[in-house]
Amino acid sequence: MKPINPERFQRLVTEAWTADFSGWDFQWLEGRLVEEPLPWDYARIVSGHFPGVHTLLDIGTGGGELLASLAPLPPETHATETYPPNQIIAKARLEPLGVQVHTLQESASLPFPDHFFDLVINRHDDYHPTETFRILRPGGVFITQQVGGLDTLELNQVLEEDLSFPYTSWCLAEALNNLYEAGFVVLRSDQATLRYTFLDIGAVVYYLKAIPWQVDDFSPETHHKGLMLIHNIIESRGQFVCTAHRFLIVAQKESSSP
Numbered sequence: 001m002k003p004i005n006p007e008r009f010q011r012l013v014t015e016a017w018t019a020d021f022s023g024w025d026f027q028w029l030e031g032r033l034v035e036e037p038l039p040w041d042y043a044r045i046v047s048g049h050f051p052g053v054h055t056l057l058d059i060g061t062g063g064g065e066l067l068a069s070l071a072p073l074p075p076e077t078h079a080t081e082t083y084p085p086n087q088i089i090a091k092a093r094l095e096p097l098g099v100q101v102h103t104l105q106e107s108a109s110l111p112f113p114d115h116f117f118d119l120v121i122n123r124h125d126d127y128h129p130t131e132t133f134r135i136l137r138p139g140g141v142f143i144t145q146q147v148g149g150l151d152t153l154e155l156n157q158v159l160e161e162d163l164s165f166p167y168t169s170w171c172l173a174e175a176l177n178n179l180y181e182a183g184f185v186v187l188r189s190d191q192a193t194l195r196y197t198f199l200d201i202g203a204v205v206y207y208l209k210a211i212p213w214q215v216d217d218f219s220p221e222t223h224h225k226g227l228m229l230i231h232n233i234i235e236s237r238g239q240f241v242c243t244a245h246r247f248l249i250v251a252q253k254e255s256s257s258p
Helices: 004-016 041-047 065-069 084-097 129-135 153-159 173-181 201-210 224-237
Strands: 033-035 055-059 074-081 100-103 117-123 136-149 183-199 240-250
Touching: 004 201, 004 224, 041 117, 041 136, 041 240, 065 084, 074 084, 074 183, 084 100, 117 129, 129 136, 129 173, 136 173, 153 224, 153 240, 173 240, 183 201, 201 224, 224 240
Parallel strands: 055 074, 055 117, 074 100, 117 136
Antiparallel strands: 033 183, 136 240, 183 240
16 A cells, blocks of 8 residues: 655654644644534533532643633642653642642552542543542532543554454443442433544644554554555545544532441
8 A cells, every 4th residue: 555645644644753742732733633522511510610619639630731721729729640741741830820739650549538629520531439439528529521432443443453442341331330339429421422533644643642542552653554544545535534432420429428
């Protein structure tokens, strides 16, 4: 197989692979990846729970971009982050806002006492239902938006001879069951599948560089053949369309809970 317009293919791939990526900032993809909007507004849902909240935790804050956008924040706001490059960015962005940023190792436990938080939020990061339940006060609320296990699976189907994506079972039903077992009452749950439209091969390369768990050991060299195929589809049809998978849960620790 030969790429259509090989010079453009090589230029776009090299440009994307060498571009900087930090925090959780995807501005480089503007105009190159078109995302169908979610049917809910996570930031608005979170900020809508701020009245009366004194203690807030953001689990997996990334570079702190989203949390900073929600300012003014509750009086005592904390954030956790496990990825070392993001830890530095999050501290620089959030500490001037009065947020206490906790740099953690990958672990099930959280360094907070029982019943400490009024509100715990999590967007696109791992969480442990029993730990989240433990640190919430009775009546406290947990809000999470998650990336489902079928997210952009079309990329894997083209780039991998044998599908290795290990998260296909991660879905709203599993998340709800885990929260029920931990003792939560679910106030709201939604899920959505959305169009992700890649407009050039550089967008595909940058996206996979930013989320390395999508395709194991991804690089332009190891997945050259599949990238050429996607490039040829884009050059011929103007786009490569994938399916994004998201779900949202708002859950509460009942006032009578221990």
